[in-house]
Amino acid sequence: MTDVLAITDHRRGDLRDVSYEIITAGRELADETGGDLHLAVISGTVDDFADKLNRDGVDTIHTVSHGEEFNHDVYTQAITQLYDELAPQYVLTPNSVNGLDYAPAVANQLDLPVVTDTIDLETDGETLIATREMYGGKVETTNELEGDAVVTIRSAEWPQAEGTGDASIEAFDADIDEDAIGSTVSGFEEVGGGDVDISEAELLVSIGRGIEEEENLDLIRDLADALGATLSSSRPIVDNGWLPKNRQVGQSGKVVTPDVYIAIGISGAVQHVAGMKGSDTIVAINTDPNAPIMDIADYAIVDDLFDVVPELIEEFQ
Amino acid sequence: MKILVTVKEVATVEDEFEIEGTEIADQYLGADLNEWDDYAIEEAVQLQEDGIADEVVTVTIGPEDCEQTIRQALAKGADRAVRVWDDSLEGVDLLDVNAKTEILSAVIEEEDPDLVLTGVQAGDDSFAATGVSVAENLGFQWGAVVNHLEHDLDDGVASVRRELEGGVEELTDLELPAVLTIQTGINEPRYASLRGIRQAQRKELDVKALADIGVDESTIESELTMTAMYEPESESDATFWEGSAEETASELGELLRDKGVAQ
Ligand SMILES: Cc1cc2nc3c(=O)[nH]c(=O)nc-3n(C[C@H](O)[C@H](O)[C@H](O)COP(=O)(O)OP(=O)(O)OC[C@H]3O[C@@H](n4cnc5c(N)ncnc54)[C@H](O)[C@@H]3O)c2cc1C
Numbered sequence: 001m002t003d004v005l006a007i008t009d010h011r012r013g014d015l016r017d018v019s020y021e022i023i024t025a026g027r028e029l030a031d032e033t034g035g036d037l038h039l040a041v042i043s044g045t046v047d048d049f050a051d052k053l054n055r056d057g058v059d060t061i062h063t064v065s066h067g068e069e070f071n072h073d074v075y076t077q078a079i080t081q082l083y084d085e086l087a088p089q090y091v092l093t094p095n096s097v098n099g100l101d102y103a104p105a106v107a108n109q110l111d112l113p114v115v116t117d118t119i120d121l122e123t124d125g126e127t128l129i130a131t132r133e134m135y136g137g138k139v140e141t142t143n144e145l146e147g148d149a150v151v152t153i154r155s156a157e158w159p160q161a162e163g164t165g166d167a168s169i170e171a172f173d174a175d176i177d178e179d180a181i182g183s184t185v186s187g188f189e190e191v192g193g194g195d196v197d198i199s200e201a202e203l204l205v206s207i208g209r210g211i212e213e214e215e216n217l218d219l220i221r222d223l224a225d226a227l228g229a230t231l232s233s234s235r236p237i238v239d240n241g242w243l244p245k246n247r248q249v250g251q252s253g254k255v256v257t258p259d260v261y262i263a264i265g266i267s268g269a270v271q272h273v274a275g276m277k278g279s280d281t282i283v284a285i286n287t288d289p290n291a292p293i294m295d296i297a298d299y300a301i302v303d304d305l306f307d308v309v310p311e312l313i314e315e316f317q
Numbered sequence: 318m319k320i321l322v323t324v325k326e327v328a329t330v331e332d333e334f335e336i337e338g339t340e341i342a343d344q345y346l347g348a349d350l351n352e353w354d355d356y357a358i359e360e361a362v363q364l365q366e367d368g369i370a371d372e373v374v375t376v377t378i379g380p381e382d383c384e385q386t387i388r389q390a391l392a393k394g395a396d397r398a399v400r401v402w403d404d405s406l407e408g409v410d411l412l413d414v415n416a417k418t419e420i421l422s423a424v425i426e427e428e429d430p431d432l433v434l435t436g437v438q439a440g441d442d443s444f445a446a447t448g449v450s451v452a453e454n455l456g457f458q459w460g461a462v463v464n465h466l467e468h469d470l471d472d473g474v475a476s477v478r479r480e481l482e483g484g485v486e487e488l489t490d491l492e493l494p495a496v497l498t499i500q501t502g503i504n505e506p507r508y509a510s511l512r513g514i515r516q517a518q519r520k521e522l523d524v525k526a527l528a529d530i531g532v533d534e535s536t537i538e539s540e541l542t543m544t545a546m547y548e549p550e551s552e553s554d555a556t557f558w559e560g561s562a563e564e565t566a567s568e569l570g571e572l573l574r575d576k577g578v579a580q
Contacts (some may be wrong), residue, residue, distance in 0.1 A: 029565050072461075076453070095445075097481045100463035104324070104414060105453035113540035114414050116446050134442055135330045135394065138440035139341070142545040145412070158345070181457040182492040185485075192484040203578040227579040239502035251482050262569075281576065283569060288332040290548070297555040299572060301565040311566035315577060 001148070002035030002125065005088040007055060007079060010044050011070070012188065015052055018153070019092040020160035023152050025121060026092050027057035027161065032123045034087055036060065040172070042078050043067045047169075056163035062172040071182040075102040078174040080109050085172075088148075090128070095152035107150035114150040115143060121159045127233065136269050137292040154270065168288015192254065194246040201230035204258045206249055206276070208234035209304055214242045218262065226316040232256065234266045241280050252273035265305050268293025284292050285309070318493075320361040321430035323421060323448070324390050324398075325351040326383035327441040339410050339546045350386045353436025357499040359506040360466060361434055367468050370432075372396050376424045378406070378417060384522060391517035392509030396425045398520070399424055403527040411442065416537040418450040423530040425455060428508045432475065433496040437462050444469035445498070452496035460491050464500040482564070 006026035008019035024041065035107050036059035041049045046063035053061055064078045079102070083091060091106065093099040095117045106313060107114035119140075120131035130143045130151060189230055198204060205224045214273040217237075224231040231247060238248040249256050251271040261279035266272060268284070268291055276282070277296055284297040301308055326348050334491040335346035364370040375390045375398045379384060387398045401420055406412065425433060433452075438445035445461075452459030464486070465478035470493065480500050490495075503567040509517070527534060558568040 009331050011485070016482075017373050045572075067468055072459070088550055097462045097479065100445050101449060101459075104448075104450035105459070107414070107446075108418060108450045108453040115541060116414075120515070129544075131441075133549075134444075135328070135341075135551070136440065138330050138334075139336065139546050140549045141543050141547075143541050143543050145541050183460070184490045186490060187488045188481075188488045189478075189488065190484060193487055193556070203573070227573065229579065235501065245484075251476065253484060254449070255522065260573060260576055281572070283572070289557075290332065290551075292549075294553045294555055295549075295551060298552065299569070300553075300555045300557050301569065302557060303562055303565060307562035308566050308569075311562045312569060315566060315570040 001051060001087050001279060002033040002237045003038060003245070004030040004035060004090045005038045005040060005082060005086055005087060005095070006035065008039060008041045008049070009040070009094045009098060010049060013044065015049055016094070016096065017160060018096060018155040019053060020055065021029045021155060021158040022092055022094060022153060023053070023055055023058055023161035024158040026143050029090055029092070029121055029123060031054050035089065038062060038086055038088060039167070040064065040079065040082055042075055043069060043309055050169045054165045054169070055161040056165050057161055058165045058167040061167050061169045064170065064172050064174045066174065066176055069182065069185055070098050071181065071185060072102045072105065072120040073183055074176055076105045077111065077176050077180065078172070079106045081174050082172060083110055090148065091150045093150065093152050095154050104154050105148050108135050110150070112148050113145050114143065116152040117265070118151055118247050119154050121151065125289050136267060143145040152220045156274065179311055192246040192248065194244055196230060196246060198232045198247060199247065199256050200231055201256070202259045203227060204232045205229040205238060205264065206232040206234070206261060206266060207264050208266030211234045211237070219309055223313050224278070234272050244295050258287040263297070264292050264309065267291045268296065318370055319372045319374070319428070320364060320370045320432045320434060321425060321428055322354070322357050322361045322373060322375045322395065323433070323435040324354050324358065324387060324388070324509040325436070325439050326377070326379055326386035327439050336546050337547070339543045348383065348412040350389050351436050351438065351439050353438055353440070353499060353501060355440065355506040356501050356503050357434040357436050358390050358393055358395060360499055363387045363504060364468060365394065369468055369470060374399065374428055374430070376421060377403070378402070378412065378420055385498045387522060388517045389509055391520045391522070392513040393507055394513065396520065398522045399525060400522060401525050401530065402529070403534070407526065409539060411539060412543060413539040413541040414444055414446045414450050416539050417447045418454050418525070419532055419537050420530070421447065421451050422454045423532045425451065427530060431456070431494050434492070435496065435498050437498045437500050448496045448498035456460045458491040458493070459497070460489055460495065461498045462500050463497045464503045466503070478547045
């Protein structure tokens with residue numbers, strides 16, 4: 001009972017990056033436990049996926065052919081059956097929106113502890129030490145647990161596995177109880193189209209909750225006008241209905257890669273950073289010198305945006 | 318139908334703080350209604366206003382201190398509240414997902430709702446797992462990260478949208494009873510009106526110990542132990558511009574001109 005079972009993620013015919021990252025995380029753990037790394041790929045074109053997933057470090061890939069797209073009932077049933085068959089020590093899943101839709105259910109069904117959104121993992125074969133964040137990234141914690149566990153990993157924390165592996169690919173004949181499937185996915189929809197494509201902009205002035213009131217947004221509009229920049233924002237601004245969805249930067253919004261990204265009153269939560277870390281130059285304006293955004297900023301102004309922004313507007317008028 | 322909403326009071330942390338052991342020192346902590354739960358409450362209250370729900374009950378795991386936060390939910394329109402607390406939970410740093418699942422499941426079984434709404438995650442520990450875990454435990458259906466719910470709930474089916482990554486939404490039908498974890502942006506949470514706040518004082522807030530809901534202390538022992546808390550080592554190699562707002566703004570202006578992105 002030293003093996004690791006890692007579950008991969010795909011959507012609409014494509015494997016998602018975290019599927020290659022979880023190979024790296026899983027291999028590291030399996031090296032520490034002295035076991036094998038098993039991958040599972042469930043639903044969709046599993047044979048094609050398995051070929052792509054056959055990278056260095058993978059021992060066995062289990063394919064579960066059932067349906068096209070993600071269904072949490074199918075995943076939960078398939079993974080619990082794989083667990084019963086393989087008896088791994090750890091079940092690793094992506095901390096993706098879909099991972100969070102089945103990992104806690106798998107843990108509950110198998111009566112295992114679940115630890116989510118981990119950014120580092122270590123084990124001596126008995127005790128797992130999981131590092132995660134709390135309070136929106138203000139602190140990190142280490143957490144220990146004994147024995148088997150279900151663990152979800154944050155995306156982009158482990159490098160993607162490369163190379164060509166020599167894993168054996170095995171079809172797993174999961175016994176899916178159709179009657180137990182109480183959810184049906186009926187389709188997908190892209191959201192956030194509209195007037196502007198923020199992913200095309202060279203200069204983004206991006207505003208977050210630090211703006212406090214909708215009226216104050218005029219100040220940021222004035223700045224964007226003065227600089228000839230495009231206006232974007234963090235999620236709360238869109239949730240409040242102050243800007244349309246197509247302006248949201250982040251995990252559930254748009255990925256942007258401007259020459260310069262000015263983050264104003266944005267703390268830099270992981271889901272926001274996922275959308276803007278590829279910007280060429282990042283400037284943060286924030287009253288909190290320890291805000292997580294500072295970790296990825298190239299330049300920072302620790303000051304009140306209501307003092308700095310008017311000065312900046314004046315410079316360019 | 319009856320809706321149950323899980324409500325958590327989360328700790329908020331000041332910009333500057335100190336850590337003592339595996340906790341943030343008390344004087345740097347505040348308390349607030351969990352942001353995601355606020356949206357869950359609003360969704361339930363709207364279902365009630367639409368004539369779909371007959372009753373909205375909130376359930377909270379927390380000490381007496383958090384009653385202020387529970388009253389906020391009542392002031393926004395929930396009908397009554399249940400708070401579970403026990404001396405045995407007092408010194409626990411971290412109540413793990415399984416412990417929360419045991420406690421919430423016991424209350425849900427007693428209340429027997431058709432729909433359970435939780436926040437996607439709690440802003441403090443960010444596990445984002447309790448709702449789905451509870452659903453599986455109770456044999457309910459579930460949907461994680463829901464940003465739209467059709468309010469007709471026809472034939473015992475909830476039609477929801479799940480917000481996936483990258484601006485893609487998944488349309489899913491779920492059989493009731495179900496647990497939905499509610500994402501911010503699904504609605505516009507209301508402020509509690511003065512009238513609501515006055516009424517909330519008179520609403521029922523039931524306090525239960527573990528024994529009252531038939532949960533044995535031993536079953537909620539956290540399997541996860543927090544062993545350290547620290548401020549992440551700053552990886553920042555940012556250039557911090559110092560000076561007055563005028564000076565720092567002018568530094569930024571210069572950078573933008575240098576990069577050729579603004580004139
Ligand atoms: C499943 C999921 C998906 C998500 N997807 C996204 C996403 O796509 N995009 C996204 O952005 N978020 C997303 N989030 C939300 C994310 O977790 C954060 O809640 C959000 O990014 C916080 O936005 P913020 O930085 O504007 O606000 P806060 O975190 O509240 O930060 C406000 C900042 O403003 C600063 N500030 C306050 N006043 C001033 C002032 N006067 N001058 C200067 N600075 C000031 C504060 O110091 C603070 O750092 C998602 C969350 C979940 C759970």
